[in-house]
Amino acid sequence: MNSKKQEPSFYLVKRDALPWHKALGIRIAAIVAAMVVCAVVTTVLTGINPIQVYVSIFLGAFGTARKTWITFQNVAILLLISLALTPAFRMHFWNIGGEGQVLVGGLASAACMICLADKIPNALVILLMIVCSLGAGAIWGLIPAFFKAKWNTNETLSTLMMNYIATQLVAFFTIVWEVPKGSGKIGIINQNSSIGWLPQIAGSKYLLSILIAAAITVLLYIYLVYSKQGYEIAVVGESERTARYVGIKVEKVIIRTMLISGGICGLVGLLLVGGINHTVTTTIANGQGFTAVMVSWMAKFNPITMVFTSFLIIFLNRGASEISTTFGLNQSFADILTGIILFFIIGCEFFISYKINFRKKAGKGENN
Amino acid sequence: MKKSMKWLLAVVMMLTLSVLPSFAGSAEETTVKAGFIFLHDENSTYDLNFINAAKEACENMGIEYIFKTGIPEGQECYEAACELADAGCNFVFADSFGHEDYMIEAAREFPDVQFCHATGTKAHTEQMPNFHNAFASIYEGRYLAGIVAGMKLNEMIEAGEITAEEAKMGYVGAYTYAEVISGFTSFYLGARSVCPSVTMEVTFTGSWYDETAEKEGANKLIDDGCVLISQHADSMGAPTACETAGVPNVSYNGSTVSACPNTFLVSSSINWAPYFEYAMGCVAGGEEIAADWTGDIATGSVVLTDLGSAVAEGTQEAIDAAKADLIAGNIHVFDTATFTVEGKNLESYMADVDTDPDYEGDHEAVVDGYFHESAEGFRSAPYFDIQIDGIEFLDTAF
Numbered sequence: 192m193n194s195k196k197q198e199p200s201f202y203l204v205k206r207d208a209l210p211w212h213k214a215l216g217i218r219i220a221a222i223v224a225a226m227v228v229c230a231v232v233t234t235v236l237t238g239i240n241p242i243q244v245y246v247s248i249f250l251g252a253f254g255t256a257r258k259t260w261i262t263f264q265n266v267a268i269l270l271l272i273s274l275a276l277t278p279a280f281r282m283h284f285w286n287i288g289g290e291g292q293v294l295v296g297g298l299a300s301a302a303c304m305i306c307l308a309d310k311i312p313n314a315l316v317i318l319l320m321i322v323c324s325l326g327a328g329a330i331w332g333l334i335p336a337f338f339k340a341k342w343n344t345n346e347t348l349s350t351l352m353m354n355y356i357a358t359q360l361v362a363f364f365t366i367v368w369e370v371p372k373g374s375g376k377i378g379i380i381n382q383n384s385s386i387g388w389l390p391q392i393a394g395s396k397y398l399l400s401i402l403i404a405a406a407i408t409v410l411l412y413i414y415l416v417y418s419k420q421g422y423e424i425a426v427v428g429e430s431e432r433t434a435r436y437v438g439i440k441v442e443k444v445i446i447r448t449m450l451i452s453g454g455i456c457g458l459v460g461l462l463l464v465g466g467i468n469h470t471v472t473t474t475i476a477n478g479q480g481f482t483a484v485m486v487s488w489m490a491k492f493n494p495i496t497m498v499f500t501s502f503l504i505i506f507l508n509r510g511a512s513e514i515s516t517t518f519g520l521n522q523s524f525a526d527i528l529t530g531i532i533l534f535f536i537i538g539c540e541f542f543i544s545y546k547i548n549f550r551k552k553a554g555k556g557e558n559n
Numbered sequence: 560m561k562k563s564m565k566w567l568l569a570v571v572m573m574l575t576l577s578v579l580p581s582f583a584g585s586a587e588e589t590t591v592k593a594g595f596i597f598l599h600d601e602n603s604t605y606d607l608n609f610i611n612a613a614k615e616a617c618e619n620m621g622i623e624y625i626f627k628t629g630i631p632e633g634q635e636c637y638e639a640a641c642e643l644a645d646a647g648c649n650f651v652f653a654d655s656f657g658h659e660d661y662m663i664e665a666a667r668e669f670p671d672v673q674f675c676h677a678t679g680t681k682a683h684t685e686q687m688p689n690f691h692n693a694f695a696s697i698y699e700g701r702y703l704a705g706i707v708a709g710m711k712l713n714e715m716i717e718a719g720e721i722t723a724e725e726a727k728m729g730y731v732g733a734y735t736y737a738e739v740i741s742g743f744t745s746f747y748l749g750a751r752s753v754c755p756s757v758t759m760e761v762t763f764t765g766s767w768y769d770e771t772a773e774k775e776g777a778n779k780l781i782d783d784g785c786v787l788i789s790q791h792a793d794s795m796g797a798p799t800a801c802e803t804a805g806v807p808n809v810s811y812n813g814s815t816v817s818a819c820p821n822t823f824l825v826s827s828s829i830n831w832a833p834y835f836e837y838a839m840g841c842v843a844g845g846e847e848i849a850a851d852w853t854g855d856i857a858t859g860s861v862v863l864t865d866l867g868s869a870v871a872e873g874t875q876e877a878i879d880a881a882k883a884d885l886i887a888g889n890i891h892v893f894d895t896a897t898f899t900v901e902g903k904n905l906e907s908y909m910a911d912v913d914t915d916p917d918y919e920g921d922h923e924a925v926v927d928g929y930f931h932e933s934a935e936g937f938r939s940a941p942y943f944d945i946q947i948d949g950i951e952f953l954d955t956a957f
Binding site: 372378382467519 | 625626627629633642645657663664680733736765914916956
């Protein structure tokens with residue numbers, strides 16, 4: 192009699208595809224909810240008016256012309272890394288190695304800038320930088336792909352481990368090229384001669400990365416959605432057996448796709464070293480190889496949607512660090528806010544995929 | 560449930576509005592607005608030291624200031640410096656070595672803004688009217704801290720805890736960089752000035768802040784028979800390892816007595832407030848800031864903390880005497896009569912003062928019987944990078 196199991200008061204149902212406006216509504220609701228929670232947390236912990244906080248988040252991203260440019264440049268870089276990972280992800284090849292692929296690309300650029308300065312003309316240096324960094328990134332993608340294709344090794348582990356190798360390589364060359372001796376820093380490379388610095392477009396330091404990101408977004412969208420190779424990627428991602436059955440060479444697709452994935456990461460390395468920082472450090476990718484995994488997932492591997500998700504992350508990031516400057520709060524506070532907002536945004540995907548049904552209270556009464 | 564949440568929110572909102580932040584802008588009339596760039600935030604002892612000094616100097620002078628914390632040593636530093644200039648700052652300061660090149664970039668873009676950089680090496684060769692380096696003769700502070708260590712060793716020898724030959728100190732360094740080498744060599748010479756039999760082992764972590772590596776480094780040195788530890792790295796790794804092992808520790812950047820009450824001896828540090836007041840005073844008065852500024856004991860830039868309870872008797876008197884001698888110029892830390900290099904006295908040394916990728920020596924630093932460190936006509940950042948006898952480098956990968 193007493194052993195009657197109590198039924199839970201709610202249960203989950205997987206939704207069919209939600210109409211886009213409903214899905215959008217849930218996402219907006221999540222962002223609003225996140226903002227409210229952030230406001231409460233801010234007020235309770237610091238006593239600062241949340242409206243002021245939101246204003247300063249916005250000003251942090253768009254307060255001045257310079258800030259706006261930097262925001263868009265950062266969006267471009269994060270977007271490019273996310274785009275780079277996307278073909279692999281669509282193939283269900285979990286490339287967690289964006290960080291390392293960016294790093295080796297950057298290292299290759301730096302090597303050209305340091306070793307070839309004053310030896311060959313600047314234009315040739317830049318040309319070699321492009322070739323070397325794309326090549327280096329592609330090789331860093333090729334190695335795990337090769338092992339996956341030949342022996343079906345776990346690509347999540349191997350791409351992740353390649354990150355550490357890349358970091359250590361950069362650390363090693365930092366000591367080789369450090370200036371002054373013992374400082375552990377390379378500093379700006381060719382600061383006075385500007386050899387190997389990527390050209391400014393229309394007098395703007397920031398435009399180059401933005402234009403490249405825009406171009407790659409469009410090209411990758413076309414490649415993934417309309418090309419035969421893009422279709423092959425999708426088929427391999429759905430089912431390797433199906434792919435083999437219809438005559439797709441799965442090994443070839445894996446290797447080709449990872450060459451593209453790594454190559455675009457290498458391009459980001461080129462932009463970071465040749466175009467933006469003009470130096471190389473172990474932290475130059477700044478964890479964006481991992482952030483990009485989230486950006487790509489949140490966009491459901493759609494290059495166009497990725498523009499918005501990467502913008503969202505960068506906007507929050509820049510805004511959050513502005514808060515710590517304006518209100519003298521610890522940098523970690525900015526991270527807390529970003530964490531809350533991401534929690535809601537990722538969490539809302541659950542409500543887009545599942546529906547919660549509550550049981551009627553009356554039923555519960557009968558059992559008692 | 561929902562209703563109670565709404566209420567909670569309403570109450571919280573009302574509380575907020577009643578405690579609106581009070582932003583007291585400094586009302587005093589001044590033409591200076593200062594911007595500061597810090598590598599980390601106040602959780603790093605290195606940055607905390609700068610942050611406190613910047614606050615102190617700005618409040619003393621009634622200057623409005625903006626802090627940017629957590630700025631990496633990359634293009635972000637250039638952008639932060641430009642943003643500060645955009646925001647109306649006419650004095651911009653950065654605290655970390657790797658910021659230098661990016662500060663120079665910003666200085667080129669904003670000729671009307673004064674850019675100052677601590678620990679950098681390039682101002683005297685770049686020769687820009689608005690880019691300046693600063694440091695302090697911290698080797699003198701290290702020397703005094705070394706005397707504290709030497710006195711402690713003497714006490715241990717007298718108490719029979721160790722023999723004179725066993726008086727071996729350990730030092731946890733960051734990189735084999737001149738700033739570090741200059742620091743531990745002066746520390747060692749200070750100790751040897753009171754305890755002639757002392758030797759020292761140095762290990763390098765390859766990072767300015769790596770708590771685990773610094774802790775492991777200190778433990779390794781202790782296992783190696785070092786009976787007193789000091790460090791030039793910014794985490795609490797080495798001091799806490801010493802507290803656990805009960806080994807006396809000479810700290811840096813500030814007192815670690817609260818975390819290490821039993822083993823803390825003393826800490827030397829640079830007080831940056833005098834420099835900030837000097838440089839911001841120059842900006843206010845429209846005067847030129849020196850390309851290289853080196854604070855010393857007399858300017859109040861080189862300071863020692865209060866002594867810990869573990870120090871030997873008579874330590875304070877010994878420090879006071881040595882300090883007076885240093886100020887008067889009676890003794891020099893790098894007096895070539897007090898140390899040898901590969902068994903010989905150092906008669907000449909071409910120091911690498913001008914930064915270049917080939918590390919070429921370019922300035923004769925040994926004049927009048929002592930090595931001129933951070934001296935007038937050279938540069939403010941240390942350039943003493945000689946390995947002297949009595950100090951053993953354990954691992955020099957970095």
